[in-house]
Amino acid sequence: MFSSLLTAIIFGLGLQSVNVAAQSASAYCDSTSSICYEGYTDPTINITIGIILPPLSTGSEPNRTEFIAEIVAPVSFGWTGLSVGGQMADSLLFTVWPYNNEVIFGPRWTSGYVQPLPYTGPLITMLPDTMVNSTHIKASFRCENCTAWNGGSLGTGDLSGFQLIAYVASDDTPVDDPSNVASNFTEHDQMNFFGLDLSTAHSADYDTYWGAQVEYGQCGGSTWTGPTVCGYGLTCEYSSAYYSQCVAA
Ligand code: HEM
Numbered sequence: 177m178f179s180s181l182l183t184a185i186i187f188g189l190g191l192q193s194v195n196v197a198a199q200s201a202s203a204y205c206d207s208t209s210s211i212c213y214e215g216y217t218d219p220t221i222n223i224t225i226g227i228i229l230p231p232l233s234t235g236s237e238p239n240r241t242e243f244i245a246e247i248v249a250p251v252s253f254g255w256t257g258l259s260v261g262g263q264m265a266d267s268l269l270f271t272v273w274p275y276n277n278e279v280i281f282g283p284r285w286t287s288g289y290v291q292p293l294p295y296t297g298p299l300i301t302m303l304p305d306t307m308v309n310s311t312h313i314k315a316s317f318r319c320e321n322c323t324a325w326n327g328g329s330l331g332t333g334d335l336s337g338f339q340l341i342a343y344v345a346s347d348d349t350p351v352d353d354p355s356n357v358a359s360n361f362t363e364h365d366q367m368n369f370f371g372l373d374l375s376t377a378h379s380a381d382y383d384t385y386w387g388a389q390v391e392y393g394q395c396g397g398s399t400w401t402g403p404t405v406c407g408y409g410l411t412c413e414y415s416s417a418y419y420s421q422c423v424a425a
Contacts, residue, residue, distance in 0.1 A: 201227075201341070201372040206246065209305040209316060211385045213246065214377040216341075216370040223343050224248040225258060227372065229323075230382040230408060232335060239335050240408065241323045243377075244303070244385050246316040247272050247343070251308060254346035255361050257284075262340030262369060264289060266327030268298070271361075272315040274308045275354040281306070281315040282357040285326060294358045298322045303386065318386045336375035343368060383407030389422045396420030 205212040206226065213226025227245040249256040251274055261267030269284040269292050281302065285295035299320040306316045323330045331337035344364035351361035379385070388410075389395045389403040395412035396404055397419045406412050406422035413423045 199370045201370055201377070203376070206305065206316075209246075209303065209385070211244065211246070211303075211305075211316070212379060212381070213244075214372060215246075218343070218368055221345060221366050221368070222250050223256060223345065223368075225341060225343050225370070227260070227341070227377060228382060228385065229335065229374070229378045231378050231380055239323070242318065242320040243322060243330075244316075244318050244382070245270075246303075246305075246314060248312055248314045249345060251311055251313045252348060253313075254349040255351050256313070256346075257344040257364065259342040259344070260322075260330060260339070261325070261328045262342045264292075264342075266325075268295070268322060268325040268328070270315070270317075272313060273351055273354055274313050277308055279306050279308050279313055279315050280354060280357050281317065283319075287327070291360055295325070297325065301386065331374045334374070335378075339372045339374055341370055341372050391422055391424065393422050394419065395422050 199216055201214040201216050203212060203214055213228045215224060215226030217224040225247055227243055229243045230240045233239045247256060247258050255271055255273040258270045259267045265286060265288050271284055272279060272281045283295040283298045284292035286292035301318040303316040303318060305314065307314050331339050344367040347365040349362055351359040353359040384390060387403055388405050388407040390407060391410055394400055394402060395406050398417050409425055410422040411425040412420050414420045
C-alpha cells in the first residue's frame, strides 16, 4: 500500500525529475552529533534528511509533539527544503540556505503551489552541529509543537504510522535576500521523496540528543559544566551547592 501511494504521488508530479524507486528510510548515526536518525541520503543530489522522535507514550498521557531532524545539502544549492508532510501544500515545510558562514533556517507553510511564507507555531532550537563549510550546509534542529500543523499531522495523527517525507532544492539560484530568513525565492529544480515508518523512528536517547540529562545524572553544582536541564518527566533536584540530580518529576 505504501509503495502504491508513493507511485501514485510520484506519477502525479509530471514536470520535475524524480527517482521513481520507492525508497525508504533506514537507520544511521550522524558522525558529528552522534544522533541516530531514521533517514535517507539521496545518491543523485546528495541531500541527507534524518528525523527522530521521542519514545511513544506508554501510559495515558498523549504522545509528545516534537522531533529532531537534520537537513544536509551541498552548499552550492540556492536553497534546500524539507516537507515533513511529504507534499507542498498544507504541510510543515523548512527552508535552509547559507549566508556568509551562517545557516539561515526556518519553518514555512503554504496552501498551494505559491511562495511558502514563514510559519509560526513550531518552537525551533538549533543543535550545535548546525554548520556551513566549503562543501555542505547542515541544519540540525529540535522542533517542538511540530507533529501537527495547519492542515495536517505526522503519520496522519498516528506516530507509529507511515509518513512520506519530501525534499526539494534550487540548484543554484540564490534566494532574493540571503540574510533574511523570510526572504522570497523561486521554485525548486529538484524534488524527491522517501517513505518513513514512524514506528522505527522513536529513540530512548531522544532527550540526550537535544542536550538534556538522563535520570540520576548530575544537572547542577558549583563546578558542574554539563547539562543543567533534565529530560522529559524529570526534574533537577538540589542536594547541595555542589550537586543536583535529575529525578522523576
Ligand atoms: C516560490 C516557491 C515555490 C514554488 C513556486 C513552488 C512550486 C511548486 C510546483 C508548481 C509544484 C508542482 C511541481 C510538479 O508537479 O512537477 C511543486 C511541488 C512541490 N513543492 Fe514546491 N514550490 C515552492 C517552494 C517549495 C518549498 C519551500 C517546499 C518545501 C520546503 C516545496 C515542496 C514541494 C514538494 C514536496 C512538491 C511535490 C509534492 C506536491 O506536489 O505537493 N516547494 N512546487
